[in-house]
Amino acid sequence: MRVLHIGLASHYTEGMSYQDNLLPEMNLQEGHEVVFITDTYKYIHGELIHGREEDSVLPNGLRLIRLEYDKIINEFVTVKIQKVHRLRFLLEEIRPDAILYHGLCGYELMAVAEYVKEHGTVFYADSHEDFTNTAKTPVAKMAYKYIHGFFIKKAMSCINKVLYLSRETKDYLKDMYHLEDAVLEFYPLGGIMQEKCQKEIQRKILIEKMKFPEDVVIFSHSGKLAKEKKTAELLRAFSASADDKMRLLIFGSIPEEQKKEITLLMQKDARVHFLGWKSGQEIIDLLNATDMYLQPGSQSATSQTALCCGCAEVVAPTLSYREMYGDAVIYADSQGELEEVFRRISHKTLRIEDYKEKGRKCAEEKLDYRVLARRYLQ
Numbered sequence: 001m002r003v004l005h006i007g008l009a010s011h012y013t014e015g016m017s018y019q020d021n022l023l024p025e026m027n028l029q030e031g032h033e034v035v036f037i038t039d040t041y042k043y044i045h046g047e048l049i050h051g052r053e054e055d056s057v058l059p060n061g062l063r064l065i066r067l068e069y070d071k072i073i074n075e076f077v078t079v080k081i082q083k084v085h086r087l088r089f090l091l092e093e094i095r096p097d098a099i100l101y102h103g104l105c106g107y108e109l110m111a112v113a114e115y116v117k118e119h120g121t122v123f124y125a126d127s128h129e130d131f132t133n134t135a136k137t138p139v140a141k142m143a144y145k146y147i148h149g150f151f152i153k154k155a156m157s158c159i160n161k162v163l164y165l166s167r168e169t170k171d172y173l174k175d176m177y178h179l180e181d182a183v184l185e186f187y188p189l190g191g192i193m194q195e196k197c198q199k200e201i202q203r204k205i206l207i208e209k210m211k212f213p214e215d216v217v218i219f220s221h222s223g224k225l226a227k228e229k230k231t232a233e234l235l236r237a238f239s240a241s242a243d244d245k246m247r248l249l250i251f252g253s254i255p256e257e258q259k260k261e262i263t264l265l266m267q268k269d270a271r272v273h274f275l276g277w278k279s280g281q282e283i284i285d286l287l288n289a290t291d292m293y294l295q296p297g298s299q300s301a302t303s304q305t306a307l308c309c310g311c312a313e314v315v316a317p318t319l320s321y322r323e324m325y326g327d328a329v330i331y332a333d334s335q336g337e338l339e340e341v342f343r344r345i346s347h348k349t350l351r352i353e354d355y356k357e358k359g360r361k362c363a364e365e366k367l368d369y370r371v372l373a374r375r376y377l378q
Helices: 019-029 075-081 087-094 108-119 138-158 167-177 196-210 231-241 256-267 280-289 302-308 319-328 335-346 352-366
Strands: 002-007 033-038 041-044 047-050 054-057 063-066 098-102 122-127 161-164 184-186 217-224 246-253 272-276 292-295 312-315
Touching: 002 019, 002 087, 019 033, 019 098, 033 087, 075 138, 087 108, 098 108, 108 122, 108 138, 122 167, 138 167, 161 167, 167 184, 167 319, 196 280, 217 231, 217 280, 217 302, 231 246, 231 256, 231 272, 231 335, 246 280, 246 335, 256 272, 280 302, 292 302, 302 312, 302 319, 302 352, 312 319, 312 352, 319 352
Parallel strands: 002 033, 002 098, 033 063, 098 122, 122 161, 161 184, 217 246, 217 292, 246 272, 292 312
Antiparallel strands: 041 047, 054 063
């Protein structure tokens, strides 16, 4: 099959382990011809950088096309509307059998729907938006509701299903655009299942590199460490209650407004190691070496990746995570709750190995990208 991914606000970045990278990769591995059309932005060392248009084939066989937006009034409006007139010509050239449109917004939803109506192509759209990351002000809410709502209404009859990321996303889609349950389908972020032997290999490599004791308990925390990540609360909890066998790895980027506080907290505890920005494969290697991944703040795709890497996990008690994970993870989002987790592990009243097994079983059933990547081909 010819599979087309369209992510005009995806900022596709080679080498990352985001959904936008892994779904096309799984399609390629199953023998499909795959194209990804995206914008001209990408991440370099954690910063979003504006680049150039391109049409190239990556080493894995993915054809990557980057296109500039058509200018509308000014840059702010241009980025929000996401109009790219050349997309329709590319649809006629590529002639895809299946389309996944990443992000249920943008002017070009209508162009894709028009093409699908003429050619009968399988057409899915996904949505990661909710009220914590989109339409935060009354003006923005009106713009999304009526401008993007108009685009969605025009395209909706040609979309097989809207694949929503979380319960919060489903609520957003129903409230903002009045979409019915019949057109919505739960579609979580996932990961690539890792063999247990990989954990042993990466653990040995990391212990040797970092000169950790053999019986070390390795915790990890990552991402763009904004205030919502609760990195500061985590560091205070770790310093207050973790024992001498525990080590905390932190990787990602620190926003300027958080840099002073987080850097000072890390410097105070020799058991904490900041590793900086890491590529997708480096993140997977680190998670394979990790015993427990910690995400007490805002939601992130790394949570699912960590479960697929066989980590035990602590996450914030959001409705989405409770529905997705059940009792496969530990829920904590305050300094006091995190301190209790570290104390229980130290006193052996909480067995990390039990949660590794629970997490792996949950990942196999719900999060395997090899299975998820087949959904939008039907």
